[in-house]
Amino acid sequence: MRRAAAIGIVLALALVAGCATRRPDEATPYAQMGGQDGVTAIVDDLLVKISDDARINAKFANANIVRLREKLIEQICAEAGGPCVYTGLGMHEAHAGHGIGAADFNALVEDLIEVMEARRVPIGAQNRLLKRLAPMYGEVVGP
Amino acid sequence: MSARAVRSLVRFAVAIAAALLALPAAAGDGRLLATGGASQIEGAAGGGLVPWAVLSGYGSDGQNGATAFATHVDSGDYALDALGVAVTLRNRVEFSYTRQRFDLGELQHRLSLPVGAFRQDVIGAKVRLGGDLVYTAMPQIAIGVQRKRQLDFDIPRAVGARGDRGTDIYLAVTKLYLAGLSGHHLLVNATLRSTDANQAGLLGFGGDRKSGRSLVLEGSAAVMLNPRWALGVEYRQKPDNLRFAREDDWKDAFVAWFPNKHLSLVGAYADLGSIATLERQRGVYLSLQAAY
Numbered sequence: 001m002r003r004a005a006a007i008g009i010v011l012a013l014a015l016v017a018g019c020a021t022r023r024p025d026e027a028t029p030y031a032q033m034g035g036q037d038g039v040t041a042i043v044d045d046l047l048v049k050i051s052d053d054a055r056i057n058a059k060f061a062n063a064n065i066v067r068l069r070e071k072l073i074e075q076i077c078a079e080a081g082g083p084c085v086y087t088g089l090g091m092h093e094a095h096a097g098h099g100i101g102a103a104d105f106n107a108l109v110e111d112l113i114e115v116m117e118a119r120r121v122p123i124g125a126q127n128r129l130l131k132r133l134a135p136m137y138g139e140v141v142g143p
Numbered sequence: 144m145s146a147r148a149v150r151s152l153v154r155f156a157v158a159i160a161a162a163l164l165a166l167p168a169a170a171g172d173g174r175l176l177a178t179g180g181a182s183q184i185e186g187a188a189g190g191g192l193v194p195w196a197v198l199s200g201y202g203s204d205g206q207n208g209a210t211a212f213a214t215h216v217d218s219g220d221y222a223l224d225a226l227g228v229a230v231t232l233r234n235r236v237e238f239s240y241t242r243q244r245f246d247l248g249e250l251q252h253r254l255s256l257p258v259g260a261f262r263q264d265v266i267g268a269k270v271r272l273g274g275d276l277v278y279t280a281m282p283q284i285a286i287g288v289q290r291k292r293q294l295d296f297d298i299p300r301a302v303g304a305r306g307d308r309g310t311d312i313y314l315a316v317t318k319l320y321l322a323g324l325s326g327h328h329l330l331v332n333a334t335l336r337s338t339d340a341n342q343a344g345l346l347g348f349g350g351d352r353k354s355g356r357s358l359v360l361e362g363s364a365a366v367m368l369n370p371r372w373a374l375g376v377e378y379r380q381k382p383d384n385l386r387f388a389r390e391d392d393w394k395d396a397f398v399a400w401f402p403n404k405h406l407s408l409v410g411a412y413a414d415l416g417s418i419a420t421l422e423r424q425r426g427v428y429l430s431l432q433a434a435y
Contacts, residue, residue, distance in 0.1 A: 101203065101204060101205060102173055102203040102204045102234075103171060103172075103173025103174075103203040103204075103205070103206065104173075106173055106174055106203065107173070109175060110175065110176070113370060117370075122326075123326060123327065123368075123369050124322065124325065124326025124327070125326070127321060127326050127327065128322045128326060130321055130322070131321035131322045134277065134278055134321055137275075137278040138278070138279070
């Protein structure tokens with residue numbers, strides 16, 4: 001009985017994995033986001049979304065939006081595997097002292113996901129980009 | 144509707160009201176969609192059968208949250224209903240109360256039993272020891288207790304159960320691997336539980352075959368198809384304390400839907416094995432959760 005159960009679980013997992021692997025996408029998230037134009041459009045959408053997001057827009061009240069846009073495009077392009085070099089501040093340096101909490105970080109992540117979904121970025125590319133951005137949590141969130 | 148059912152509903156409504164009143168103004172939704180999991184059968188945040196290290200609701204560090212859930216399982220010869228509420232404070236500690244009603248259905252009919260259902264209360268507490276499901280390299284780790292009281296103990300006593308109360312203690316380790324499986328997020332959970340419960344406590348605690356505690360392992364794996372849909376499987380090892388009937392491990396395969404941070408729905412196919420001499424108890428599991 002227990003062996004049958006174990007086999008059942010393995011089969012179910014294999015089925016799930018099989019469904020998930022049916023569509024291989026080896027291209028970089030950068031390519032799947034539509035290259036430089038796609039990344040730029042996503043950052044522009046994201047900035048609009050942030051300015052409409054009452055949860056976090058106050059945190060950006062004093063930001064230099066032109067510079068923020070330029071650095072975000074560089075950073076997302078670079079993290080997505082594109083041919084860019086991020087030239088902005090370190091994440092800790094840029095956010096220290098701004099009192100950014102877990103809820104603020106997650107609000108931005110949700111806005112980014114919504115923008116990528118609206119732009120029909122494939123889920124695998126979305127998730128691989130999120131995986132690259134997630135380690136920044138520890139540097140951004142703090143007192 | 145019987146007077147007993149009405150009392151049960153009133154008690155549930157009072158518990159929900161108390162849970163909401165206990166919530167300070169700072170209820171929040173600062174965590175990502177689906178990261179509060181569903182409500183498992185005993186009321187802790189988790190999958191369907193297994194408690195996870197995640198805490199109920201969507202409150203982040205500085206926020207609180209509450210959930211209420213209803214679950215129905217039809218195993219063929221029996222039915223199990225669970226209604227519960229949970230409150231989570233600052234993504235650190237979760238308190239829950241659940242009333243279970245195990246409808247004896249076919250067994251009552253066959254054995255001409257004087258009662259039609261076994262009820263059980265479960266009061267739970269869970270503390271997040273460390274880690275974050277999504278963001279830290281270390282998995283999220285939590286320790287929890289489930290204090291259980293079986294309310295219709297005459298028959299369980301007659302078939303060899305030792306007591307009507309028991310306490311389960313568990314350690315849960317849960318991690319979401321971002322893009323972990325072919326670009327999809329993969330959730331993996333392992334839970335180690337110390338328990339002397341028979342059929343999770345519905346047939347009492349301890350027995351004539353084994354009266355002491357057992358250490359059992361429970362596991363879950365789920366794939367996020369997208370931010371709102373998950374597919375998964377679970378396995379829950381169980382003790383086998385009673386001589387009169389064999390007890391099997393539980394398992395299920397589920398689909399979970401999180402349309403927003405206030406509602407989630409889990410549909411599953413659960414295999415509960417042999418229960419109180421009736422073999423092959425398997426069927427549909429449905430669970431609805433509201434979060435605030």
